[in-house]
Amino acid sequence: MTSSIRWISIDCADPYPLSRFYGAVTGWATDDEDRPGHDECAVLPPAPGHPGLLFTRVPEPKTGKNRLHLDLQPRESTRDEEVDRLVALGATVIADRRGEGQGWVVLSDPEGNEFCVNTSSAERGTPG
Template sequence: MFKIQHITVDCRDPYRLAEFWSIVTGWPVSDQDRPGDPEVAVEPPDATLPELLFVGVPEPKAVKNRLHLDLVPLTRTRDEEVDRLRAAGATLVDDRRGGRGRGWVVLADPEGNEFCVEASVAERS
């Protein structure tokens, strides 16, 4: 049995990407990390959840992610979250929204890492 300690993302600018994902999740960037650090963590409020760890690498992202996060909004609708995340710097990759709260939206973070926003908990009810 294991605890997942980190979900690690290779990136060009760890602090910048951590700031974006801090906005996405509402979790803070570690107070131990600073701009220019080679690794930067975004810390969940619950220690049983994995941290998001952004690690600097020299090469840019080249292909589609083999692993991505699917996010379910807790307090806003899917559409409200998509608008909020696009305003924070996410880009639209694919819109798979369907009727009655079905489907999802594929977004990319500022370095091109894809993630999905699904219907909210309330929209699923």
């Protein structure tokens, strides 16, 4: 017997704006039933069988480095163009690990959760 991952859950102070941020980051739909003030808000999976993102309100603030984070790969742009787009959406660059043509950039979302942006398939010379 095995299990599938249904949701990747992220604790946060305010689920609604964070779900909208990640909806814009991924291009995935947000749940139409979610409203400001809800204790849980979702970014829906892009296709059946894929996990979605679930943002859950918790009372305590983030106090340390994430034990789990998302690694993003741009689909239609370069890594550097995607970093610029995400910063314009409200992300903050916290570490630059770009190196010579490869590497990644560590960002934080508007609530301080870390995530990374890697090079695109095209930049690595591999099929998408």
